[in-house]
Amino acid sequence: MAEPQAEVDPQATEEMEIPSSDPPENDKDNDAETPKKNKDDKAFDLGDLVWAKMSSFPAWPGRIVKQWKNVKKPAGKKAVRFVFFFGTEDHAWVKEESLKHYHEHKATLSKAGKGAKFTKAIDAIEEAIVKDQANKGQTTSPYHPPSDEDDDNDDDDIFLKSISKPSKDYSREPMAGKKKLNSSQTSSPSSPGKGSNSSSPFTKISSHLASPKKRGRPPKPMEDGETVTKKATPKKRPSMGGSTAVPGKKSRSDMSFLSLNLYNSFQAHLAQKGETTKKDIKPTEKKIGFIGLGLMGTGMAMNLIKAGHKVTVWNRTSEKCEEFVKAGATQAETVSDLVASCDITFSMVSDSEAVRAIVFGENGVLEGITEGKAFVDMSTVDIGTVTGVSEAVQARDGRFMEAPVCGSVQPAMEGSLIIIAAGDKELYDECESCFQAMGKKAFYLSDTGNAARMKLVINMIIGGVMCCFAEGMALADKSGLSQSVLLDILNLGSIANPLISGKGKAILANKYPPAFPLKYQQKDLKLALAMSEQVDQPLPVASAVNEQFKRAKNMGLGDKDTSAIYKSLTH
Template sequence: MAATWVKASCCSFASMTMTMCSSFCPQIPIHLKLRPISSFRTKPFFVSFKVFSSQTSNATSTVVEYSTQVGFLGLGIMGSPMAQNLIKAGFDVTVWNRTKSKCDPLIGLGAKYKSSPEEVTASCDVTFAMLADPESAVDVACGRHGAANGMSPGKGYVDVSTVDAATSKLICKQIKATGALFLEAPVSGSKKPAEDGQLIFLTAGDKPLYETAAPLLDIMGKSRFYLGDVGNGAAMKLVVNMIMGSMMASFSEGLLLSEKVGLDPSVLVEVVSQGAISSPMFSTKGPSMVQSMYPTAFPLKHQQKDLRLALGLAESVSQSTPIAAAANELYKIKNPHQQNPLWPIKLV
């Protein structure tokens, strides 16, 4: 069975019917009915549908109607391009960041600005939060003038930060106490995938909010997984980043070793890319690592934070993780010269 995602946006108030044909099976038409949404404050909405094809079944479609009142809290390396993609897709986006200047580029694209997380959630139907660490995630959601203060029944809070399961459950409890829905949705991917709308969402929590937020997730990402209860998404993300951190530490050691013995590390990158251990991560990061170029994509401190949280997760179930523990010690090494936040190992 093949599947194709098709995304469409419509700002018309009138009903319309669109008929399209699947590119993989021109004989199967797709009928899409767009209807006005009178209950939302604004009329523009987004429609997302999935088409299935097989020799024995007809095409089916799922139509999702959606308000454009979206909030976004945290406009760092990841949050800014994610919010920008929502704005480009035609949504009304309201933003907040501790440092207001980071909001200015998005305001220039049409975003609205609020002075606190509480004001953002009070004015939006669904609010996303992308914060750097568990402490920031809790403070923004539960602190004074935090997001929870602006939540109420009918609203949704989607936390896309990378945090531990306990933190996610704490935020969930505070949000749901207001009658609102909660979804954790940490992402796999760094700056470039965020810019290109190619993130992977690892979600868990309220299924109705997952279904409601699906069109938004599909704008910002290439795939999404629903993993059940709150905490499962956080755990999955930590396991993924534990693997990535260990993998990149080993790759870095290999590049340095190749240099020390007189080999061309760029050739090593090519050899690895053609072998059984090939990886998009190695192919993407390897060339810049060889040239000692370290454009900001995923700060070292965040990788170390994720390894620390992953090791804590492993400890909670008595799982031995010696390789990840060794990698974590490498990421904890500080650069005494402060010239390169990734010194002394070649890590991007």
């Protein structure tokens, strides 16, 4: 089953073969089946069910849906419509002349295609028709980005006003010495009507995005006199034009090397313990690129350099590259320059939006990809983004592999991450020395998308354990029991593990430096819930945990460590 493609290349939509990655089974007859415009054809509207003809494929069942903000219309004077394809769950711009209304041409065009995927697409659109009879019309894709519907004033989810000039700093490095106002993630929930089905990832998730009611009591004091920041409604940001600075934010130059100092501290700590960080690694001769020098990326990139790899770096905040250059790296001016000059490019950025920005944006990955070039994304993203990026890279004769990691800041600094890879097997083998430098173990899970699924399952479990542990610590304190004794007992029992030990110490100290920011844990829970919708797997516990993490984020705890979930249970 093809995974949903969350992004399409705005420069190549007319050449893309959307419905399936498999060779068509009836190439000889396809040209004859191109829908032709009849004089009596009605005009097309949002939500219409259609037959869409693209390239060498038969006319495929789809729905006209709202355009995504970051997907530009292709150049040209001919009218086009943004279409969601049933069965494959892909998206593309299609010329109106290549569209036909579904019901009027069902009898003939339903016989034009063959194969399991085409049959699945027919079944999916028929299921949507049944649901349409009881619900209002659906005008958005099931995978419509929630941020396209909000007011653009959530600091954690600023979507790009223009995909060509992104302004968000996508590294996972939090602002130091500054409180951040987190408005709630609000989106217009897609109505469960026309075209919606049980596999739609945002059908149930969207209802979770409404902010909780404000509580009447004032916030309790936090450490060092700090108070929990209540949800505020910041003013809308003005248009940023060509500027890459976010209005209202101070310069980050004073904290450019925060991550690097943290890396050096970890290395010094290991040396003091008598542990060696120098592994027996024979670095590849290939030129390596690295995008994203936040808390995670800093350690990963520096470990590549120290292992002897030829590394070129790029970060949205260019000052962060200076110390890497001193360590032996080369700095690229743009992402496309980096990709063009390197054989294998790694990226470690904050989320799916960040990945789409560096891949599809101006001077992005796709502009630098040529035959044989490889792109490896190590971020935690949704399945649709992975699939879309993979297809876009391969369409330019490039190679793609996803390789999300298990581990937080400390393993990243120590070079002891667990790497979960899927995609191009030959590329996986070529990355051996890089994976040795960045991690302690790498797993290969075959087809693209499997690594993202595995990572989301793992992070969902971690989030559940963390929330339940925090509840236990809160209950112990409320009952007059010693939290320290509780932690000692847990660390001596069968539940003992680094997560309980490390997060427990943070709770006892009432300090939450971001080993893994809480907002990213909530993001991964949201993605896991979306995945569960696709396979009809109920996740009642994870749903409740996600709500608690959302509450914590709305209290201003998003940039703190996941262990700060404890504060949302005690305030």
